[in-house]
Amino acid sequence: MNLRNKIKLESLINKIIIVLISVFLLSLITFFMSRLAPGDPLASYYGDRVERMSTAERMHAYERLGLDGPIIGQYFKWLKAALSGDFGISFKYKQNVMTVIAGRLLNTLLLGGIGFVITFGLALLLAVACAYRENSLADRIICRIGTITSCIPEFWLSLVLILFFAVMWxxxxxSGAYAIGRANDIGSRIEHLILPLIVVVMSHLWYYAYMLRNKLLEEIRQEYVLLARAKGISKRNVMWKHCVRNLMPTMIAIMAISMNHILEGTYIVEMVFSYPGIGTLSFESAKYHDYNMLMVLTVITGIVVIIGNIIGQTISEKIDQRMKAQDKMKDLMEIVSHREMMDDASK
Known part of the structure; x- marks a missing residue:
C-alpha cells in the first residue's frame, strides 16, 4: 500500500470513528433527557387504564416496558438490544418501532427529497440570473423579494397557504399525504404535496441562491474569465461552461452541509400540515413519551446530519487544496516572471 492510499484509509477510519462517537453521545444525551422529562410513559401505552392500576401493577408495567432500575442501566440495556437489531415497540402504536417508521419514511423522503432538489435547482438558476446581470434592476428586485421571503417563518407561511388555498378557495x-383509500394514487399524492413543497422551497430558496450568487460573482472576477471574454467568447458561454462548472464542487459541499437545515424545515412543515412523515412522528414520540420511537428517530436524523456534514467537509477540504495549489502556482509564475525580468535587465 502506497503512502497516498494509507493516508486515505486512515482518514476514512478517523471519520468512521467520529460518526460512531457522535451517534453514541447523541443517543446517550437523548436517552437521559427523555427519561428525565416530566410525564408518565405508561399513559401512552395503557391510556386511561393507568389511572386504575395498583402500585404492584404499575411496577410490573414498568418492568415489562424496560423502565425499571437506574437510568444508566436502562440505557445499556437498550443499547445492547439495539445493536442486535431489536429497537423495541412503540408505546403509542403498539407495533415494532421500525414497522411504524417504515410506513412514514416514504412520505418524508418524497417531501424532503423533492424539496431538496427543487430548492437547489431553482437556487442555481436564480444565482446565475442575478450574477449574469449584477446590479441590474432585475437583480435588485430578486434580491429584495428573496430577502423578504427568507424571513417569513415556515409555520406562518403554512397557515397562510392553508387559509387561502384550502379554506377560502x-x-x-x-393535510395528509393522500386522500383516504388512495395511497397508490400518484395524482392524490402530488395534490397533497403542493402546499408543503411550496413552504419547504420558499423557506430555503433565497438563502442558498444568495450564497451561490456571491460565489458566482467571485468566479466571474477571476482572470480566466477576463481572458475568455478578451478572446471573444460570449458571456453566456463563459458563465455556463466555465463559471457554473467550477462552482459545482462548492455547490455540492453546500448541499451536503444543508441537509440538517432542510430536514429541520421539513419536520416543521409536516407538523403544520399534519403530513404523516418522520417529522410528525418525532413530535408525537416526544409528546407521548414514546421512548423507543424517539431514540430511533433521533439516531437516524443524527446519522444523516453527521454524515452530510462530513461529506461537505471532505469536499471543502479538496476545494481548499485545489485553491492552495492554484495560489502556489500563481506565486511560482510570479517568481519566474520576476527572474526573467531581472535577467533581461542585467543583459
Missing amino acids: HLLPS
Whole structure:
C-alpha cells in the first residue's frame, strides 16, 4: 500500500470513528433527557387504564416496558438490544418501532427529497440570473423579494397557504399525504404535496441562491474569465461552461452541509400540515413519551446530519487544496516572471 492510499484509509477510519462517537453521545444525551422529562410513559401505552392500576401493577408495567432500575442501566440495556437489531415497540402504536417508521419514511423522503432538489435547482438558476446581470434592476428586485421571503417563518407561511388555498378557495387539501383509500394514487399524492413543497422551497430558496450568487460573482472576477471574454467568447458561454462548472464542487459541499437545515424545515412543515412523515412522528414520540420511537428517530436524523456534514467537509477540504495549489502556482509564475525580468535587465 502506497503512502497516498494509507493516508486515505486512515482518514476514512478517523471519520468512521467520529460518526460512531457522535451517534453514541447523541443517543446517550437523548436517552437521559427523555427519561428525565416530566410525564408518565405508561399513559401512552395503557391510556386511561393507568389511572386504575395498583402500585404492584404499575411496577410490573414498568418492568415489562424496560423502565425499571437506574437510568444508566436502562440505557445499556437498550443499547445492547439495539445493536442486535431489536429497537423495541412503540408505546403509542403498539407495533415494532421500525414497522411504524417504515410506513412514514416514504412520505418524508418524497417531501424532503423533492424539496431538496427543487430548492437547489431553482437556487442555481436564480444565482446565475442575478450574477449574469449584477446590479441590474432585475437583480435588485430578486434580491429584495428573496430577502423578504427568507424571513417569513415556515409555520406562518403554512397557515397562510392553508387559509387561502384550502379554506377560502378549496383548491388544495390542507393535510395528509393522500386522500383516504388512495395511497397508490400518484395524482392524490402530488395534490397533497403542493402546499408543503411550496413552504419547504420558499423557506430555503433565497438563502442558498444568495450564497451561490456571491460565489458566482467571485468566479466571474477571476482572470480566466477576463481572458475568455478578451478572446471573444460570449458571456453566456463563459458563465455556463466555465463559471457554473467550477462552482459545482462548492455547490455540492453546500448541499451536503444543508441537509440538517432542510430536514429541520421539513419536520416543521409536516407538523403544520399534519403530513404523516418522520417529522410528525418525532413530535408525537416526544409528546407521548414514546421512548423507543424517539431514540430511533433521533439516531437516524443524527446519522444523516453527521454524515452530510462530513461529506461537505471532505469536499471543502479538496476545494481548499485545489485553491492552495492554484495560489502556489500563481506565486511560482510570479517568481519566474520576476527572474526573467531581472535577467533581461542585467543583459
